[in-house]
Amino acid sequence: MTRINMTVDGVSYSDEVEPRTLLVQYLRESLGKTGTVIGCDTSNCGACTVHLDGTSVKSCNVLAVQADGHEVTTIEGLAQNGELHPVQQAFHECHALQCGYCTPGMIMQACDVLKNNPDPSEQEIREGLEGNLCRCTGYHNIVKAVQQAAGTMNSASSASSASAASPASSQAVSS
Numbered sequence: 001m002t003r004i005n006m007t008v009d010g011v012s013y014s015d016e017v018e019p020r021t022l023l024v025q026y027l028r029e030s031l032g033k034t035g036t037v038i039g040c041d042t043s044n045c046g047a048c049t050v051h052l053d054g055t056s057v058k059s060c061n062v063l064a065v066q067a068d069g070h071e072v073t074t075i076e077g078l079a080q081n082g083e084l085h086p087v088q089q090a091f092h093e094c095h096a097l098q099c100g101y102c103t104p105g106m107i108m109q110a111c112d113v114l115k116n117n118p119d120p121s122e123q124e125i126r127e128g129l130e131g132n133l134c135r136c137t138g139y140h141n142i143v144k145a146v147q148q149a150a151g152t153m154n155s156a157s158s159a160s161s162a163s164a165a166s167p168a169s170s171q172a173v174s175s
């Protein structure tokens with residue numbers, strides 16, 4: 001057994017694991033993070049996608065010991081202060097799921113795509129999600145959801161840039 005320490009969804013954990021334990025097994029079986037699912041166990045489907053230090057990985061393709069000392073975010077850590085992440089909200093509004101099995105991995109991968117390319121074309125979204133399979137073949141609405149989330153996130157970041165610029169002017173007005 002090997003001791004590992006990692007932060008998952010903002011909480012620190014320290015556990016003994018067998019060196020062969022996969023990250024997805026550790027998340028599900030030791031931490032109860034069953035929002036991260038296993039579709040194939042062979043790095044083909046993307047259902048198990050999580051973020052490792054902010055970058056998406058297929059957690060069936062990472063050993064838990066490889067995440068020792070690192071930070072993991074799962075689908076269960078994406079909402080903040082009771083508010084869905086814009087990608088989660090867009091999946092809900094665009095009905096970007098059917099059975100929902102691929103959804104946690106799709107959302108985690110979509111977040112990674114948008115982090116690296118805030119304004120992707122439809123083709124770039126499809127290419128960014130190519131490692132994630134939907135058995136229900138609901139790709140059309142998934143792509144629409146990612147486009148909607150990109151719009152929401154870009155509007156929010158423009159609004160926060162504008163409000164960051166405004167204190168100087170309000171100070172000037174009040175002084």
Ligand code: FES
Binds near residue numbers: 037041043044046061
């Ligand atoms: S369960 Fe990890 S890629 Fe399919």
Ligand code: FES
Binds near residue numbers: 099102133135136
């Ligand atoms: S919604 Fe069923 S696998 Fe994608």
